[in-house]
């Protein structure tokens with residue numbers, strides 16, 4: 001009896017999962033296929049979307065591939081990180097004497113000797129892998145079958161990032177998954193719906209371009225990319241309000257803003273970062289303080305900004321919709337170091353403020369002086 005097993009977070013399931021599973025089924029013609037939705041992937045620090053939702057997406061996308069596919073709740077029942085060797089043990093107990101085939105991506109194949117209890121995996125299963133485009137494959141000394149076909153290199157992480165950054169679904173998703181994501185407004189689609197309804201088109205475009213810039217910088221400096229995109233998408237959520245509305249919002253919600261009276265008198269639009277912070281926290285229920293602080297301090301900056309705060313501060317001034325010359329200066333500086341990027345971004349802001357004979361908030365002046373001290 002041949003049993004094919006395939007596991008993943010399916011957060012979300014995509015065409016890469018579909019094509020490799022289809023190829024494995026048609027090559028092996030297994031008697032049973034067990035799909036394991038990960039309760040919590042051992043390789044990820046953050047909790048993924050709820051198990052039931054990810055399993056449902058996998059079911060909707062993959063069940064038509066083959067008969068005898070079982071969407072197994074084994075990992076959910078364990079309520080903990082489950083390692084592959086444990087899953088193989090479970091399947092062997094379920095079907096005594098069966099031959100287990102373990103389906104993985106080629107990128108996993110290279111890492112497998114380092115998996116927990118890998119000796120057990122190699123002794124008790126045959127590894128089945130699809131060659132993915134762009135992944136270099138090293139010959140291994142355990143039993144494996146390489147599937148013929150051209151398996152696209154798609155990552156669920158990049159799909160989530162793309163949706164969160166620009167509110168559009170990439171074409172690496174299957175139609176059933178697209179429908180589910182749109183119906184349940186997952187991966188930040190809810191934020192984009194709100195922003196599209198509340199911001200002017202130009203501002204909404206700005207937000208998406210800041211997200212793009214922040215993800216680029218995040219990659220360069222090793223930040224959490226989903227946090228970069230999330231903070232960028234939210235950073236100007238209060239920007240649609242008029243000066244009067246911003247002041248009223250701040251009063252009504254009892255926002256604690258330094259120099260509030262002067263800001264109201266000279267530059268009420270500065271309130272938008274505090275209002276955006278409040279919206280992120282209370283309307284979108286964001287709990288990640290790193291993200292919230294990056295939203296809150298994106299306009300005037302503050303001493304000792306975190307990695308994410310610096311990235312958002314710079315990206316806001318380096319996005320493609322900014323004046324080309326300014327954006328280029330800020331971006332070039334940020335490629336040298338984050339400190340140089342923040343300095344350049346603050347300089348552009350101050351130059352603009354002074355050129356337009358506008359009031360400079362004390363927080364901004366203090367921050368500028370602090371940057372000058374650091375730079376010299």
Ligand SMILES: [Fe+2]
Nearest residue numbers: 235236298299
């Ligand atoms: Fe802003």
Ligand SMILES: [Fe+2]
Nearest residue numbers: 206235236316
């Ligand atoms: Fe902005």
